[in-house]
Amino acid sequence: MSSEHPAPTQHAHGHNNRPDPELYRTEPVSFVRRGERLNPRRQKTWDRSHGKYIVDVPRDRATTSVAEGTDIDWGQVFGRTAPLVVDIGSGLGESTAQGAIDHPEWDFISVEVYTPGLAALLVRVEDKGLENVRGVQANAPEVLDRLLSAGGVQEIWVFFPDPWHKTRHHKRRLVSPAFADRVARALAPGGVLRLATDWSSYAVHMRSAMEAHPQLANAHPGRAAGEDSPLTRVRLEGRELEVGAQPIAPRTGSARAGVSEASSGAGLEDPVDHEGGWAPRFEGRPLTSFENKALRAGRLVFDLTYVRL
Numbered sequence: 001m002s003s004e005h006p007a008p009t010q011h012a013h014g015h016n017n018r019p020d021p022e023l024y025r026t027e028p029v030s031f032v033r034r035g036e037r038l039n040p041r042r043q044k045t046w047d048r049s050h051g052k053y054i055v056d057v058p059r060d061r062a063t064t065s066v067a068e069g070t071d072i073d074w075g076q077v078f079g080r081t082a083p084l085v086v087d088i089g090s091g092l093g094e095s096t097a098q099g100a101i102d103h104p105e106w107d108f109i110s111v112e113v114y115t116p117g118l119a120a121l122l123v124r125v126e127d128k129g130l131e132n133v134r135g136v137q138a139n140a141p142e143v144l145d146r147l148l149s150a151g152g153v154q155e156i157w158v159f160f161p162d163p164w165h166k167t168r169h170h171k172r173r174l175v176s177p178a179f180a181d182r183v184a185r186a187l188a189p190g191g192v193l194r195l196a197t198d199w200s201s202y203a204v205h206m207r208s209a210m211e212a213h214p215q216l217a218n219a220h221p222g223r224a225a226g227e228d229s230p231l232t233r234v235r236l237e238g239r240e241l242e243v244g245a246q247p248i249a250p251r252t253g254s255a256r257a258g259v260s261e262a263s264s265g266a267g268l269e270d271p272v273d274h275e276g277g278w279a280p281r282f283e284g285r286p287l288t289s290f291e292n293k294a295l296r297a298g299r300l301v302f303d304l305t306y307v308r309l
């Protein structure tokens with residue numbers, strides 16, 4: 001879907017004619033459900049405060065879906081009208097909590113499907129006594145389409161989304177042209193989208209999806225291009241040699257180390273990134289375990305910032 005308007009609702013159906021919980025409309029979801037067990041501290045916190053901080057959402061085909069026609073009045077949820085920041089795939093909630101501490105005048109919505117992640121957020125929320133945070137346990141594209149009004153959001157953050165390395169899995173990537181449409185609908189004019197990833201292939205994919213959108217403008221056009229580009233460095237220095245503990249074999253015929261399915265330079269004649277447009281590291285983002293792991297493995301981090309026109 002690359003038009004500005006969402007496609008009419010349709011759910012792909014499995015053999016038994018039930019809607020497929022792995023699909024939203026025709027899009028595969030960008031997550032696989034992981035272990036849901038909570039450690040004792042998270043469990044206690046969850047039991048005590050999920051009713052207050054996790055917003056109940058009507059579902060349709062899956063436990064992480066959002067039923068069509070759902071309407072949430074965020075002013076009523078937060079008890080005030082304030083600029084909204086939506087942290088998508090918030091993991092353990094570090095960025096949401098830090099944002100809420102730094103900006104008590106803003107309200108924060110953490111969107112995450114993983115229960116232990118939301119429970120970890122609640123531990124932070126209770127520890128710091130944060131009143132300007134709520135969590136939503138649902139598939140992010142549905143949250144953007146169905147829980148947020150057009151132009152109702154000031155900032156959207158997507159930090160270190162799951163990379164889905166294999167080419168045949170790229171359709172599972174959260175950030176895509178359809179995602180750009182959703183973000184452009186939800187953001188207020190002048191609103192900001194912040195993206196970060198530690199994988200060059202996904203960084204290029206994100207940049208092309210956002211640059212192609214007529215209502216999103218790069219806040220740092222041309223910045224860090226050529227030799228200053230992290231993309232050029234990754235391509236020349238071969239920094240993405242393994243995924244997890246799995247080494248990636250360079251493609252046959254490629255002379256450069258690090259050029260692989262996970263990297264973005266496979267088969268390129270010119271490894272230099274002439275386009276740039278990378279943002280400085282977002283100061284409001286704490287160093288999470290995901291970013292730290294990437295840096296320790298020698299990978300570089302790509303930040304992108306777009307403004308809604």
Ligand SMILES: C[S@@+](CC[C@H](N)C(=O)[O-])C[C@H]1O[C@@H](n2cnc3c(N)ncnc32)[C@H](O)[C@@H]1O
Pocket residue numbers: 029030031088089090091092111112113114117138139140141158159160161162174288289290291
């Ligand atoms: C690699 S983690 C990054 C967490 C965090 N943003 C950080 O920077 O540390 C990606 C997170 O996105 C969540 N996620 C993936 N797809 C999602 C979706 N469609 N809706 C909501 N959460 C999603 C995953 O459960 C996971 O916790």
